[in-house]
């Protein structure tokens with residue numbers, strides 16, 4: 001909750017930016033900001049501070065960075081509880097308030113507050129015909145996406161989401177606010193590209209923008225799952241991911257699950273149709289020339305994102321067709337049996353390629369903690385993502401246990417086959433620890449901040465139970 005309060009103190013800054021910068025994200029930002037301040041004043045009268053009030057003036061002078069004291073917010077909001085935060089968020093979204101997004105067209109950047117989700121960011125950028133290297137589903141948040149690297153539909157062309165950040169504004173555990181970029185705190189800048197909750201609370205991401213292409217091509221093609229045909233399809237997928245995907249700027253995911261189908265999710269920035277990876281006729285073919293926003297919406301409406309209890313893990317492996325098939329067969333054996341008892345359970349195993357195409361962007365932006373691993377993996381890597389969902393809370397421990405068991409089995413197989421991949425090399429992991437030692441000297445964030453993934457060796461005095469929570473948290477599983 002502390003974190004939420006802190007993040008929401010950004011609202012004051014954001015409302016101000018929307019009214020001050022020459023370009024904003026709505027056609028009539030000042031009216032919209034006023035509308036939001038009025039709506040918030042009605043909903044939370046004691047928490048909204050208008051210019052001229054003592055609290056407003058006091059808060060105006062609490063910034064560490066001088067430029068921030070020069071910004072005059074239209075109003076300031078100080079939430080005290082999580083329900084305040086929730087009410088504020090609802091009011092802002094209901095009134096389409098342009099909080100914490102500022103597009104600076106001429107500089108080719110967008111300044112993003114971490115409380116936004118990608119749906120609102122893309123919608124705000126679209127009128128400028130701009131986009132950025134963001135999430136592939138509208139509901140995903142900006143903060144966690146960037147702090148985990150971030151795989152985007154634009155990644156084959158522009159690398160990870162975090163490769164495109166050229167400045168982080170953040171608050172350290174000792175309360176210091178600073179900017180990390182190529183010339184100011186460059187070591188921290190590098191580490192934040194995979195920073196999660198290890199270095200501080202990021203209060204603003206300054207990110208490159210790219211022209212929004214009028215058309216892209218993508219959608220799903222699904223084929224019957226057979227023991228004779230599917231291993232060949234997987235092998236074709238691996239070959240394509242290694243050699244062709246980057247040239248076509250196409251990100252494809254391979255999805256296997258409890259249904260008797262195998263799905264290839266195509267998403268190409270070029271509007272030219274991609275080749276089918278199977279000679280079989282697809283049972284579903286939703287590939288089409290369309291817009292980027294439509295592709296993102298398409299994925300949101302899929303099975304993955306519905307409101308259910310869920311647990312997931314990721315594992316980085318070398319692009320290797322036999323491993324993919326064997327991991328799937330093992331998962332299917334395990335979960336087909338479990339399904340007899342837990343009928344409402346659903347699961348999916350998704351592989352997404354991370355190839356040399358991802359490396360290019362980081363050359364320009366100072367590198368990142370996963371760059372050296374990628375450069376060493378000549379044939380590219382894949383991130384295996386296992387997702388299980390259910391509805392009944394009394395099934396939680398059974399589902400968690402099953403997910404952990406599959407993760408451990410898969411990791412062990414990957415090691416045996418020598419296809420186990422790391423996201424970060426040992427040298428870079430050591431460098432991450434060193435940077436943490438500088439910016440969170442007491443290791444406070446490792447001890448107190450639950451959530452996100454922690455740099456190994458920095459889990460303080462956590463007991464075994466808490467370690468498990470970290471292990472199971474939805475983040476990159478392996479550093």
Ligand SMILES: Cc1cc2nc3c(=O)[nH]c(=O)nc-3n(C[C@H](O)[C@H](O)[C@H](O)COP(=O)(O)OP(=O)(O)OC[C@H]3O[C@@H](n4cnc5c(N)ncnc54)[C@H](O)[C@@H]3O)c2cc1C
Nearest residue numbers: 114135136137140141143144145150151197201202451452
């Ligand atoms: C449906 C779905 C689709 C997804 N699609 C993609 C995708 O296309 N590409 C991809 O790469 N990932 C994707 N992910 C993974 C997603 O990026 C991570 O789950 C990410 O952590 C979500 O971030 P959030 O801000 O929404 O979540 P949160 O739970 O709010 O944040 C996750 C963690 O990040 C840390 N954090 C968040 N904000 C800040 C901040 N401002 N400062 C410091 N730490 C912070 C916190 O420790 C927090 O525990 C997807 C996840 C889901 C559930």
